[in-house]
Amino acid sequence: MPYTVPKLTDYSAPALEKAANECISACTAESAQVRTDADLKSFRDRWMARKQGILTQINDRWLKDAPKEAKREAGIQVNALKARITELVEAAHASGAPALDNECLDISLPGVRRPIGAEHPVVKTSNEIVSVFGKLGYSVAEGPVVETDYYNFEALNFPPDHPARDTQDTLFIAGQQSTPARDRLLLRTHTSPVQIRTMEKMRPPVRIVIPGKVHRNDPPDASHSPMFHQIEGLAVDTSITFGDLKGTLDHAMKALFGSSVRTHFRPSFFPFTEPSAELYVTCFICGGKGKRGYDPCRPCKQSGWIEVLGCGMVDPNVFEFVKDNGYDPKKVSGFAFGMGVDRLALLKYGVDDIQLFFQGDVRFFEQFG
Ligand SMILES: [Zn+2]
Numbered sequence: 001m002p003y004t005v006p007k008l009t010d011y012s013a014p015a016l017e018k019a020a021n022e023c024i025s026a027c028t029a030e031s032a033q034v035r036t037d038a039d040l041k042s043f044r045d046r047w048m049a050r051k052q053g054i055l056t057q058i059n060d061r062w063l064k065d066a067p068k069e070a071k072r073e074a075g076i077q078v079n080a081l082k083a084r085i086t087e088l089v090e091a092a093h094a095s096g097a098p099a100l101d102n103e104c105l106d107i108s109l110p111g112v113r114r115p116i117g118a119e120h121p122v123v124k125t126s127n128e129i130v131s132v133f134g135k136l137g138y139s140v141a142e143g144p145v146v147e148t149d150y151y152n153f154e155a156l157n158f159p160p161d162h163p164a165r166d167t168q169d170t171l172f173i174a175g176q177q178s179t180p181a182r183d184r185l186l187l188r189t190h191t192s193p194v195q196i197r198t199m200e201k202m203r204p205p206v207r208i209v210i211p212g213k214v215h216r217n218d219p220p221d222a223s224h225s226p227m228f229h230q231i232e233g234l235a236v237d238t239s240i241t242f243g244d245l246k247g248t249l250d251h252a253m254k255a256l257f258g259s260s261v262r263t264h265f266r267p268s269f270f271p272f273t274e275p276s277a278e279l280y281v282t283c284f285i286c287g288g289k290g291k292r293g294y295d296p297c298r299p300c301k302q303s304g305w306i307e308v309l310g311c312g313m314v315d316p317n318v319f320e321f322v323k324d325n326g327y328d329p330k331k332v333s334g335f336a337f338g339m340g341v342d343r344l345a346l347l348k349y350g351v352d353d354i355q356l357f358f359q360g361d362v363r364f365f366e367q368f369g
Contacts, residue, residue: 003030005057011070016062016077023058027085031092040094047089055082118369122229122357125345126211129231132255133209136248138233141208143194145215146173150182151193155321156272164189171215171226187215191232192272195336196321198234203326205237206334211341222353229341234314236327236334242275242313245335249279249311257284264305273312273336280305285347299347306347311337 003026008019027047034040047054058078066074119127130140143151153165160181164170173185194210210232218224235244250263261284265277282288283300290302300306314336316329323329342354349368351357356364 003027003054005054005061007061007065011066011074013073013077016074019062020077020081023054023081024084024088027054027088031088034092034094037094040092043092044089047085055085058082116369118365120357120365121345121349121351121368122342124368125348126229126231126341129252129256129339129341129344130209130211132252133233135255136207136251138207138209138235141194141198141210142212143188143191143197143210145188145213146185147188147193148182149184149186151196152186152188152190154182155196155318156192157315157317158271162271169217171217188212189216190214190338191230192336192338195232195234195272196318199236199322199327200325204332204334205235207235207237209233220355222355223343223346225342225354225358227358228343228354230338231341232336232338234334234336236314236332238332240313240333240335242335245311245313245337248335249309249337253279253281253308257281260287262288265311268310268312270310270312272315272318274315276310276312278307279309279311279337280307282306285350299350308344309337309339311335 003023005023006019008015030043030046034043045053050056058081063071063074063078134140149165152170153162158164170189171187173187176184179185191210191212191214194212195208198206198208198210210230212230213227214230215227218226220226235248246263246265253261253263260282262282264280264282266280268276268278270276283290283297283304283306285299286292286297286304288304290297290300290304296302297304312335314334319327319329319332326332342357345351345357346354
């Protein structure tokens with residue numbers, strides 16, 4: 001006989017408890033009988049359906065019909081019972097016993113194909129650049145993404161009132177008002193702090209490239225991202241000249257973009273280099289013509305030249321911060337350069353929105369696999 005909800009005449013606690021226990025054992029027994037998904041559905045409906053389900057009937061017969069003085073006790077018992085029944089129903093699952101008969105194993109079927117991942121275009125570009133300098137004898141240096149004001153600005157010759165130190169441009173860690181300015185933590189705005197950190201640890205000569213993530217307080221749009229990637233390079237030795245800088249970068253650009261590219265330096269300003277320059281290469285998309293067929297070349301804005309990096313001779317003031325480790329500005333000289341990897345990847349792959357690199361859409365990334 002399937003379980004039906006009895007009408008109660010005795011509302012004493014022991015009687016309620018007995019009725020509740022009967023109900024629970026009926027539910028437990030029925031849940032053990034569930035085999036298929038259809039069984040499961042009718043089992044759930046029978047107990048939980050809002051209109052005629054057993055829980056609804058219990059509510060009506062045991063609670064609503066209870067005499068006034070027994071309502072409180074009945075309420076407690078019914079609520080506990082409802083919770084237990086709900087647990088039992090939710091735990092019930094199709095055991096699948098009959099379905100097993102239809103299952104068999106075909107060992108000749110091919111295995112599950114797992115798609116092979118590919119390098120992210122930004123990582124790939126970064127690795128290519130690192131490898132070009134690796135062949136020139138540069139080693140890779142890395143440093144923390146959360147930096148102090150000292151390493152990010154002060155030791156790189158940024159004056160105290162430099163606009164880059166403003167929260168409009170730099171993301172500072174909150175709640176540091178009482179910390180001395182030079183110890184305040186921030187998300188590094190360039191990979192340059194690693195230059196100082198390396199020179200503190202290594203005596204000259206130094207030849208390093210520094211790939212890594214950097215942050216600026218920029219709202220995301222097609223050409224900006226609050227997080228992006230840089231590669232910087234630093235070479236320090238006795239008698240390094242601007243000629244070494246030009247020769248090294250000219251070689252690197254030819255290795256990266258093809259032996260036909262030409263390079264061109266224009267004067268610029270950075271606090272940590274003097275003199276400073278921007279390096280342009282002939283547009284590797286239109287070959288320096290400024291046009292693609294009859295169409296204007298957008299990446300180089302029809303100029304035939306693309307700015308790829310900033311560079312310069314290390315400012316003697318920067319060496320002053322690491323003078324005690326063998327970097328006497330009177331004895332050593334060096335050059336530094338830095339480039340935005342994401343921007344180069346955008347140009348190289350003809351992508352017109354930097355956000356695509358960070359949104360994780362597999363359909364976009366499959367193109368690079
Ligand atoms: Zn062009």
